[in-house]
Amino acid sequence: MIHFYRSILLKGLMLQLLIILHLPVIVSGRVSTVDFLDGVFRSQMKEHNIAGATFSMFSADTLDFTRSWGHSHVEVARKADGNTGFMIGSVSKLFVWVAVMQLVEQDRLDLNKPVNQYLNGFLLPETMKPVTMKHIMTHTAGFEDRFHLFSKNFDQLPEIETYLDENLPLQIFEPGTTPAYSNYAVVLAAYVVEQISGVPFNDYVEKHIFLPLEMHNTTFRQPAAYNIPEAKSRGYVFKDGRFVNPFEEFVLPAPAGSAVSTAADMLKFMKALLICKENEKGDKILKNETLGQMMGLLHSVHPMADGMAYGFMRMNYHGKEIFWHGGDTYLFSTAFVLVPEMQTGIFFSINTGQTDFSYRNQFLLILDYLNGNKKELNGNKRVNGMNHYAGTYKSSRRIESDYLKLFTSLMTVKVSGVTEGLLLSFTGDEPELFRPYDEDVFVSDYKKLIFKRDENGKIEELIFSHIPIMVFHKISFRENARVNLVLLLLVLLIGLRNIFIPLWRFIKGDKRSKEKYRWFLLFSGAAIWLFTLLFVTTFSGIENIIFERPSGLRLILVLPMVSLVFFVFAMIFWFQQGIGRRQPVSSTFWQFAGFLLMVAFYLQLHFWNFFYFWV
Known part of the structure; x- marks a missing residue:
């Protein structure tokens, strides 16, 4: 996940493409499908500075093709094609769900039993409520999220069991109730596949999914370039007027997002997931009955919400049920869509990240084509309050x-x-x-x-x-951004005052510069200022949030505790010095107000977990 809601926007283009590719039927003879696709992708790539894109589609009896645009390696002008590998991010999860359903089909896995029953070695702690595979497939295991998803260093990639042990999340919701998207849960599902099958997850999917479907250019292994015959596309960002390949990215929760595939291979995969007579390879990974089960509703938080299928997100658009999943890494963005009633599947991926590429502006217009006429829900009922x-x-x-x-x-x-x-x-x-x-x-x-x-x-x-x-x-009130910003600014102003007043009085030779509590307040304020500057500098960009923890992070996170310790000593000396000493009421009031403000600030630091510098 790079942009928190980018996956939501992905479906806009997918539905757009779904409509576009049926346009020759709706508007007879106006333009060929390929020509229309060329226009759509080329204009989007030019407008949003995208280096390369790859696409495939299957629609029974009508369309079965791949198409690519732009470059996979800009530096050497190597063009992308249907056999160019693109990182597909969270679309990788679909292979995990197919592996799970294969084991269900063989009666080796029960979706409603706690997954701990299938595990040896790593186990979810007994303090957690039991988690089933059904919870995992619907993202209702109750786990909190994890942000450090990527690494720039291949040597830092953990094994599945190690990742699960070192990144154990809190269970913040009752299992089976509140959906909360979780990469950790998907890694846990892959680990269950390993435990039941007795072979590493990568070996399992290669033998039971990729080999039967002849997906020879698809792999979960990292680095992918050494494992697929065709070249893997580089990933780019558009910076200073040119495409830049900043680094090679690796996925830490690997089964949840590390797969590399091609448009040609994903075409084979979408055919295998669609139930149709023309699909000769449909039974090679799952039976049709199991495929039908996978597309059924597994969980929904409300009768009017679309809900989750077996790992797929469902979307009902004017009577048509669409099953889809998006995937983002730092440098790639991907979507995979199935429309079973139309026996249609669509895949596309772009190799440029951190763009303003948005499908929302075209969403309503393109969706009109899908139904011929726009059929908006009647939203004119008056509601008070x-x-x-x-x-x-x-x-x-x-x-x-x-x-x-x-x-x-x-x-x-x-x-x-x-x-x-x-x-x-x-x-x-x-x-x-x-x-x-x-x-x-x-x-x-x-x-x-x-x-x-x-x-x-x-x-x-x-x-x-x-x-x-x-x-x-x-x-809550404590989470309000304005409240926290105002509190921080006031504390920084107090800190600035506590830093300069003792120094100024020391330079002037003022006897009050010898008061110990003022020097402790100076060091406390300096620690807060240093923490704020280092933290903002370190996390000013998204890289240090989604990649592995930045070096020196623990040194930064220890500063709030240092500030608190100096502040406590300052208060002790201030109290001792103040006994028997008269001072104006106004001075006492402002000192006490500053004290309360600092206490509120340290309580907020605790609320945001900034005292857990050892984590």
Whole structure:
């Protein structure tokens, strides 16, 4: 995950392509499918500075092809083609789910039994509520998230069991209730496959999925360039007017996102997942009955929400059920879509990361083509009291146990009431209007915004019908970004005062410069300033958040504790010195106010886990 909601936008282009590729049927003879695709991808690549893209599609009786644009290696002008390997990120998870369903098909795995029953060596701790494979496949195991997903160093890649042991998350939700997308849970599923089959996960998928489907250019192994015959595309960012390959990226929770594949191979995979008579290889990895089961509803948080299938995200668009998954690394972005009732599958991947590539602007127009005519949900019902829906909501996909809690809590959804309905905006995005549709339900085209209440009638949860992998909860006062920013600024001002006043008095020879508590306050303030500057500098970009922990991080995180220790000693000396000493009431008031402010600040540092420097 690079942009928290990029996977949501991926489906826009996929549906767009689904419509585009059927356009010759809707608008007879206007343009060929390939020509239309060329226009779409070339314009998008030019507008958003994308180096290369690869695409494949299958539609029974009509289309079966791959297409690529741009370059896989810009430096040597090597063009991408259908056999060029692209990192597919979280689309890798689909292979994990197929492996799981193979074991279910063989009666070697029960989706409803705790996974600990299948494990030797690593086990989930007994303090956790039991987690089943059904929970894992629907992202309802209750695990908190983990941010450090990638590494630039091949030597730092852990084995599956090591990763599970060293990155054990908190279980912050009751299993089977709240969806919270979890890469850790997918690694756990791969480990279950290893334990039951008795072979390493990479060997298992190669023997039981890639070999039967003749997917010779697909691998989970890292580095991938040494394991596939055709060249793997480099990943790029567009910087200073040119494409730059900054580094090679490796995935730490490997089974959850390390696969490299080609458009040609993914074409074979999508055929194997579609139940159709023309698919001669459909039974080679799963029986048709199992494929049908995989596309069934496994979990939904609300009757009006689309919910999760067996690892696939479901989306109902005007009566058509679409099963999809997106995948992002730092340098690649991918989507995979199946429309079983149309016997259609689509795959595409781009090799340029950190772009402003957005499918949302074209979303409504392209979806019109899919149905011929636009059929918006009727969103004109009047609802009084919009303000009680308003507020800032945080995702259930979040971190609670370490310092990165701050970053997940800042990625929020803001809801505000207006005359027409509710304005909703994700962090950094333009607001979108949702109109009243039913009690506690609002709509914008096919998307529903659903509010759940607790037993007392208060809003407790926000649900997007088309995002089954997470829900949203109202933030508390302590999590409010403005509150925390104001508190930080006030503390930094106090720290600045505590640094310069003792130094100024020392230079002037003022006898008050010998007061011990002032020097302890100086060191306390200096530690806070140093921590703030180093922390902001270290995490000013996304790299140090999603890649392995930056060097020197523990030194940075020890500074809040250093500041607290100096502050405690300062207060002890201040109290001892103040006994029997008269001073103006106003001076005492401001000193006491500063004391309370600092106490509030240290409590917030504890709330955000900044005292856990050993983690």
